[in-house]
Amino acid sequence: MSHAPRDRVKWLIAISVVVLYALIPVLWMISLSLKKSSTIGTDTSFFPSDPTLDNYSALFKSGSDFSRALVNSFGIAAIATLIAIVLAAMAAYALARLQFAGKALILSGSLAIAMFPPISIVGSLFNVWRNVGLFDTWPGLIIPYMTFSLPLAIYTLSAFYREIPWELEQAAQVDGATPFQAFTKVILPLAAPGTFTAAILVFIFAWNDFLFANTLTSTANARTVPATLAFFTGASQFDQPIAAIAAAAVVVTVPIIVVVLIFQRRIVAGLTAGAVKG
Amino acid sequence: MSDRSRSERRTAWLLCAPAVTVMLLVTGYPIVYAFILSLQRYDLRFPAQKKFVGFANYSDVLTSHTWWTDVFNTVVITVFSVGLELLLGMCIALVMHRAIFGRGLVRTSVLIPYGIVTVVAAFAWLYAFQKTSGFVPSLLGLSQDPFASRSGSFLVIILTEVWKTTPFMALLLLAGLALVPDELHEAAKIDGATVWQRFWRITIPLMRPAILVALLFRTLDAFRVFDTVFIQTGGANKTETVSILGYHELITRLNIGEGSAISVLIFICVILIAVVFVKGFGASTAQQRGEA
Numbered sequence: 001m002s003h004a005p006r007d008r009v010k011w012l013i014a015i016s017v018v019v020l021y022a023l024i025p026v027l028w029m030i031s032l033s034l035k036k037s038s039t040i041g042t043d044t045s046f047f048p049s050d051p052t053l054d055n056y057s058a059l060f061k062s063g064s065d066f067s068r069a070l071v072n073s074f075g076i077a078a079i080a081t082l083i084a085i086v087l088a089a090m091a092a093y094a095l096a097r098l099q100f101a102g103k104a105l106i107l108s109g110s111l112a113i114a115m116f117p118p119i120s121i122v123g124s125l126f127n128v129w130r131n132v133g134l135f136d137t138w139p140g141l142i143i144p145y146m147t148f149s150l151p152l153a154i155y156t157l158s159a160f161y162r163e164i165p166w167e168l169e170q171a172a173q174v175d176g177a178t179p180f181q182a183f184t185k186v187i188l189p190l191a192a193p194g195t196f197t198a199a200i201l202v203f204i205f206a207w208n209d210f211l212f213a214n215t216l217t218s219t220a221n222a223r224t225v226p227a228t229l230a231f232f233t234g235a236s237q238f239d240q241p242i243a244a245i246a247a248a249a250v251v252v253t254v255p256i257i258v259v260v261l262i263f264q265r266r267i268v269a270g271l272t273a274g275a276v277k278g
Numbered sequence: 279m280s281d282r283s284r285s286e287r288r289t290a291w292l293l294c295a296p297a298v299t300v301m302l303l304v305t306g307y308p309i310v311y312a313f314i315l316s317l318q319r320y321d322l323r324f325p326a327q328k329k330f331v332g333f334a335n336y337s338d339v340l341t342s343h344t345w346w347t348d349v350f351n352t353v354v355i356t357v358f359s360v361g362l363e364l365l366l367g368m369c370i371a372l373v374m375h376r377a378i379f380g381r382g383l384v385r386t387s388v389l390i391p392y393g394i395v396t397v398v399a400a401f402a403w404l405y406a407f408q409k410t411s412g413f414v415p416s417l418l419g420l421s422q423d424p425f426a427s428r429s430g431s432f433l434v435i436i437l438t439e440v441w442k443t444t445p446f447m448a449l450l451l452l453a454g455l456a457l458v459p460d461e462l463h464e465a466a467k468i469d470g471a472t473v474w475q476r477f478w479r480i481t482i483p484l485m486r487p488a489i490l491v492a493l494l495f496r497t498l499d500a501f502r503v504f505d506t507v508f509i510q511t512g513g514a515n516k517t518e519t520v521s522i523l524g525y526h527e528l529i530t531r532l533n534i535g536e537g538s539a540i541s542v543l544i545f546i547c548v549i550l551i552a553v554v555f556v557k558g559f560g561a562s563t564a565q566q567r568g569e570a
Contacts, residue, residue: 022387025402087297094293120545121308123528226397249398260393272453
């Protein structure tokens with residue numbers, strides 16, 4: 001099928017606008033992170049006039065809370081994702097495959113919990129955590145992260161698992177496979193991609209959290225990257241360390257962008273699987 | 279047969295039990311506890327004065343000017359950002375659906391704002407619009423810092439929210455667009471319908487369920503807005519939202535009793551919004567999924 005050149009130009013413009021829309025704030029953050037911190041505040045141009053990597057080396061120098069925050073962010077998000085995926089995979093298997101009363105209740109219940117305003121439980125958790133010693137600890141964040149990671153995982157996984165051709169398991173058994181072989185050799189490879197996608201989505205959510213990280217931590221002990229960024233301090237309390245924040249922002253953004261780019265097809269499938277089914 | 283279905287039911291509940299128990303513990307218990315706290319005078323700075331006061335905290339909050347201003351601010355941010363997202367999201371979805379080339383490129387780019395940490399996006403837009411550091415004021419020839427005024431602050435907050443969450447909206451709408459059969463468009467074209475007529479008479483009605491679900495998700499999400507406002511204004515310039523108010527009451531002022539009352543009220547607001555969408559407009563996710 002051939003298209004008129006006028007059509008091609010029209011689409012080229014539309015596509016360029018969308019791509020620029022998505023990229024400009026990211027490019028701006030990168031360019032800001034390359035500016036000399038002394039020129040920020042006077043130099044308001046988009047591109048750095050004299051690019052430098054000083055901001056990045058300052059970020060990782062010893063005594064900075066940032067490396068510690070990266071470890072916290074990664075560890076807390078990974079553990080929360082692992083727990084949520086294991087629990088949700090069991091539930092989603094039952095929801096997708098078994099017949100039982102209460103199925104619709106579990107699905108709509110988890111959807112309702114996903115819509116839950118986190119600020120509503122921050123006060124209770126703040127109060128309880130201080131008394132039971134969970135304040136400013138990893139478990140102190142991992143537990144509240146279950147409020148959004150579990151519903152998200154259950155919803156996405158049950159949508160994926162419903163698409164699996166479960167008859168193949170019986171077919172394999174007819175062909176002489178043991179039930180264990182049928183499950184591990186036939187079903188697991190089919191379920192793995194969807195499970196992995198759900199894990200990426202849950203990880204992104206946990207990595208993104210700011211409200212819990214901000215309210216339930218107070219030191220580098222458990223403070224994650226978003227909370228650390230918000231409390232970065234400059235030379236004086238009125239001076240925001242813009243260059244340092246920009247460099248830190250780029251550091252935490254790059255891994256997510258790489259993951260998103262590699263797994264884009266799956267992420268799109270995962271984001272829409274739970275909401276709208278074709 | 280009934281033996282089998284009974285054992286199936288038992289297996290199902292065993293498999294679901296851990297997830298359901300954890301969900302109830304991490305959300306049910308804290309919200310009940312928040313309600314209990316909200317009935318007490320409980321200020322961590324004066325713990326000795328702790329006592330049961332019934333609904334006094336609620337009447338304090340509901341008669342205060344601050345609460346209603348903050349509800350208004352939250353509604354402004356929600357309505358404008360979700361409205362703009364629907365418009366922009368529909369445009370992007372149409373580009374992804376109809377483009378004759380470059381669909382993959384568009385999809386890849388729109389996932390970038392989705393993946394970025396909200397706090398990072400908030401800083402990027404703050405530093406771009408702030409007069410001392412940003413390129414936007416000189417580009418647009420602004421004489422005043424946008425963050426010096428209430429409307430300017432609102433505008434940047436809304437733009438940040440729109441930038442960050444439009445991709446999600448666009449992907450949900452794209453999935454809805456895929457449900458509209460091409461034959462209907464072909465038939466209408468033969469009958470002489472214009473592009474515009476086909477969009478309003480075929481695409482939109484058939485996409486109604488998808489649009490409502492996308493709007494429901496995003497409205498509830500926007501109503502909880504916290505990160506962007508916290509980073510960009512901290513609630514200054516009368517841009518405080520209900521979540522920020524709850525935060526300040528609970529964490530900054532350590533007034534657990536009144537803060538909990540605010541938390542419970544926000545929870546009730548969110549339920550009300552969901553009820554309006556589901557009962558009022560008939561938004562249904564189950565129907566979309568071919569169940570129910």
